[in-house]
Amino acid sequence: MMKPYVFITRKLKEELIAPLKEIAHVEMWENEEVPCPRELLLKKSSEADALLTMLSDQVDEELLEVQKNLKVVSNLAVGYDNIDIEGATRHHIAVCNTPDVLTETTADLTFALLMATARRIVEAAEFVKEGKWTGWSPFLLAGSDIHHKTIGIVGMGNIGQAVAKRAKGFSMNVLYHNRTRKVEAEKEIGAHFCSFYELLEKSDFVVCLTPLTKETKHLFNKDAFERMKGSAIFINAARGAVVDEEALYDALMTKKIKAAGLDVFKEEPINEQHPLLTLKNVVALPHIGSASMETREKMMTLCVENIIQILSNKEPITLVNKEWMEQ
Known part of the structure; x- marks a missing residue:
């Protein structure tokens, strides 16, 4: 009996995928930094029983139409906006992600x-x-207080809750806005629920x-x-x-707000000529929220475990499209 075929869209450590190789034939795109070319991803998707994808890989209708045997897409991220969830469910494909294991690390970076x-x-x-430091002066590179x-x-x-806990360590007043109230977080952290506009005005x-x-695309616009x-x-x-x-750039240029720290961008990697990168009051990072060695390995391990569960006809650990279970 032929083993199922798994394609991984970025090079991972051999020891992390060893359990997968026990039950499947595994291939990887042999580059750690450069994304798998789209044409190759489509070709491999047409053959694969499982994909282990990065957030830069688009699992869209084009890919879903060419696949023939795909059972699971295991995404190396908490977010899954790179995947057509409804389309995957329609094609009877499970979608898995990597929540929880990166919470504290991402909160640290935030x-x-x-x-x-x-x-x-x-x-x-x-x-x-x-070599610009020529001596001490009272307001040299003076920033903003964080405490209180x-x-x-x-x-x-x-x-968000992990960030709030860190903020409490700095004696900060915590406001939050969410689709639903987090009553336990309010009790535990002392966070205060408020409307989006109230949060913007008071923070x-x-x-x-x-x-x-x-609903959240361009939530932070000119009005915000x-x-x-x-x-x-x-x-x-x-x-x-x-x-x-564009609205953020204008707000920074016209001093409507003081500064911005950004780990993510609309287009990634961001073009080095992007206007935001010209501003001294912008700290820009290359999407490294969960990028500690320990956490990335935990994420990869979870991706592998989800694939093994599906290919073994068992319930996945972190299923995104719950409707898949009902099919």
């Missing part, structure tokens, strides 16, 4: 980005390296951690930035398309 932006850490480090300020978190899922730091959906304080700092560690980048 708060680090907030701190780096507020205290102008990147700008200060470059200032020293460029108000943080507004848009998207109070696991990562010193506005942190975006909401998933990308039809105009409602924020002139001293406010905006942090995005969710998805780039949640933000209207």
